[in-house]
Amino acid sequence: MDYNGKTVAITGAASGIGYATAQAAAQQGARIVALDRDVGALETMRVEFAGKGWAITPVEVDIGSEASIRVAVEQGMASVERVDLLVNSAGIVSRGMFETTTGDEWQRVLSINLSGSFFCLQQMVPLLRAGRGRAVVNVASLAAKRVSYTGGVSYTAAKAGMLGLTRHAAFELAHEGIRVNAVCPGPVLTAMTQRVISEEEQRQVAAMVPLGDWLSPQDVAASILFLGSPAARMITGTTLDIDGGLSLVTGASFESYRNARQ
Known part of the structure; x- marks a missing residue:
């Protein structure tokens, strides 16, 4: 995959999957438009990328605010003439149980994990068209x-809505040659995950995955860049599961599955 001379805009770019995608695209020659609300992390990222000779435009934005997104695109991205790939990676996790989820929590998670992606795509259509x-x-x-299992009902609902957004946007924008796809990662071992989950819990999760390991942010980034590349030029409105085979698991371990057949 060659991103030389292309512009890749990424939300949630300062950490996790967004950061890994920015690194991978920059290594392939892309100019990165890094959108994030963490100004300090954006500055650290800018210094790091500049030190490696990678082109980067940091843009502060609150993905949960339509107004903030509009300002980010119209002002923060004023020097950006086009976007070749938009990656909607920003997101937060909810923790509450179904009956204890508050209205504020519900709205905040949906505003960032779903509505923010809609407004970013909507605002950047002219740049994508170019x-x-x-x-x-x-x-x-x-x-x-x-x-x-890590997030609450608002997280599950928002991510399910993301797939509906992907299909509908893909249908409407296909006549402009704009492709819209989604990735569905399984358990990803980010720096944040390593801080909040013990090593024993990490081993337990890895044991559940048929391929025997967590995903890394780089695993997801590679699939994102594939979908954004000419190699996927006829793929739109689809979903790529990146889960080490976890979606194949029905609840029983592989050992119990095998033992039932002996």
Whole structure:
């Protein structure tokens, strides 16, 4: 995959999957438009990328605010002439149980994990239209098709909505040559995950995955860049599961599955 001379805009770019995608695209020659609300992390990212000779435009934005997104695109991205790939990666996790989820929590999670992706795509259509890549990748989750064990009902609902957004946007924008796809990662071992989950819990999760390991942010980034590349030029409105085979698991371990057949 060659991103030389292309512009890749990424929300939630200062950490996790967004950061890994920015690194991978920059290594392939892309100019990165890094959108994030963490100004300090954006500055650290700018210094790091500049030190490596990578082109980067940091843009502060609150993805949960339509007004903030509009300002970010119209002012923060004023020097950006086109976007070849938009990656909607920003998101937060809810923790409450179904009956204890508050209205504020519900609205905040949906505003960031779903509405923010809609408004970013909507605002950047003219930039995508001007680009050569004309691709969008929405970062959903395996929870969109099942249920989230780390997040609450608002997280699951938002990620499921992301798949509906992906299909509908792909249908409407296809006549402009703009492709819209989604990735559904399984358990991803980010720096934040390593801080909040013990090593024993990490081993337990890895044991549940048929391929025997967590995903890394780089695993997801590679799939995102594939969907944004000419190699996927006839792929739109679809979802790519990146889960190490976890979606194949029905609840029983592989050992119990095998033992039942002996």
